[in-house]
Amino acid sequence: MTSTPAVRLPLSESAARVRSLAAERAAAGEAARRLDQEVLDAIVAAGFARHFVPARWGGHEGSLADAGEAVALVGEGCASAAWLASVFAYSGRFAALLPERAQAEVWADGPDRILASALVPVGTADEVPGGWRVSGTWLYISGAEEAGWALVCGPAPAGPQQPLKVFAVPREDYAVEDTWHSTGMRATMSNTLVLDDVFVPEHRVFPHAVLLGGAADPARPACHRTPMRAAGGLTFGMPIVGAATGALRAATAAQAAKQERSGKPDRPAQLELTRAAAEIDTARRTLRQVAQQCDQGRFGRLERARYPRDAALAVELAATAVDRLVRLGGTAGFADDTPIQRIWRDVTCASTHHAVRMATAAPAFAAALLDEEGR
Structure with a gap:
């Protein structure tokens, strides 16, 4: 049977x-x-x-x-x-x-293998017969300790202004140093990944340019053709917007209990809840639209530049909303046993990520916008 x-x-x-x-x-x-x-x-x-x-x-x-x-x-x-x-x-x-x-x-053991990514180009990679010897230290690599494989980015051959490559290394080939001691996002295990003269065979290497641009084959699914920069804001923006939604739920419950005790509505609190809800709803819709347009394969130059801009705006709105909500609770909102202060620390920490900052998105978007205007 x-x-x-x-x-x-x-x-x-x-x-x-x-x-x-x-x-x-x-x-x-x-x-x-x-x-x-x-x-x-x-x-x-x-x-x-x-x-x-x-x-x-x-x-x-x-x-x-x-x-x-x-x-x-x-x-x-x-x-x-x-x-x-x-x-x-x-x-x-x-x-x-x-x-x-x-x-x-x-994926020899199936598709559920945990993977980690260390895509800031650091370290060195020297070409040797059959592959590369890679060394380096990559900071803030979330989940590397739990991963079965990691993708790391480095210059190859070693030196400035050299082509970048991405190397796939199994867990036994890299070390993880316990360095993540942060005010927020404490459970992400965003520790330091270290490679010490590790041999990576040629078949486990691909150009960083492919990562940036996505798969060129039009027969590949949209998720593989999406450029990294177009979707980077989704990777880190969606956890933030989700956390902001959790903060809104916690703040609403607290204000409902407060209103029940007092027996009368708190008009200033209602205004702050309304503003926060609008900011979070707008942030979530904005990221959803970016994701949908990526799924549709819309990767023109202006669109590719707009997606990181929109993700950065969504994160700004979500962070503003959470800051508004934690302040709404007054001193009680910062108590150790309240979830909203943890969410506030998490969102404040996460929103500093390079991929979701407006300063990161602005140069490419402004250049694309000015080029469009000048045509």
């Missing part, structure tokens, strides 16, 4: 279940400076790691819109859990750009 294979729920439905567990374990994860193992397992079981994995390896080749909504749902319960869910998903998207032989190695 054969068993019936387990039916996988849509990612958004699975994410709703992760949200509840993540919220329950959020304080413990923060105290331990690492996500609870059951939450990590739930993220993988929900399908985040496999979401963008090529179908030939058992993945879903899913949409950016579905991934974003699912990440935001998890973020309503715990920003750190959502951050890792997003990193795991998008690292699979990057690994799909590896040569076929390397993909077969990465």
Whole structure:
């Protein structure tokens, strides 16, 4: 008698279940400076790691819109859990750009392998027979300790102004140093990844330009053709917007209890709740639109520049809303046992990420806009 294979729920439905567990374990994860193992397992079981994995390896080749909504749902319960869910998903998207032989190695045990990404180009890579010898130290690599493989970026050959390459290295080839001691996002395990003269065979290497531009083959799914810069704001913006939604829920519950005790409405509080809700709704719609346009393959120059700008604006709105909400609670809002102060610290910390800052997006967008105007 054969068993019936387990039916996988849509990612958004699975994410709703992760949200509840993540919220329950959020304080413990923060105290331990690492996500609870059951939450990590739930993220993988929900399908985040496999979401963008090529179908030939058992993945879903899913949409950016579905991934974003699912990440935001998890973020309503715990920003750190959502951050890792997003990193795991998008690292699979990057690994799909590896040569076929390397993909077969990465997903030899199935599509649910956790991957990490260290894509700031640092370190050195020297060409040797059959591949490269890579060394370097990459900071703030979320989830590297739990990953089975990591993608790291470095100059090859070593030296300034040299072409950049992305190297796939298995967990046994890199070390993780415990360096993540932060005010916010404490459970993301964003520690330091170290390679010390590690040999990477040629078939586990691809040009960084492919990562930036996405797969060129029009037959590939949109999730693999999306340029990294176009979608980078989604990776880190959706956890923030999800966390802001959780803050709104917590602040609303607190104000409802306060109003019930007083027996009369608090007009200034109503105004602040309304403004915060509008800011969060606008941020979420903005990121959803970016994801949908990426899924449609809309990658003109102005569009590619607009997506990071829109993501940065969404994050600014979400951070402003959370700041508004934590202040609404007064002194009580900053108490250790209230979730909103943790969310406030998480969002404040996460919103400083290079990929979601307006200063990062502005040069490319302004240049594209000026070129369009000058035609």
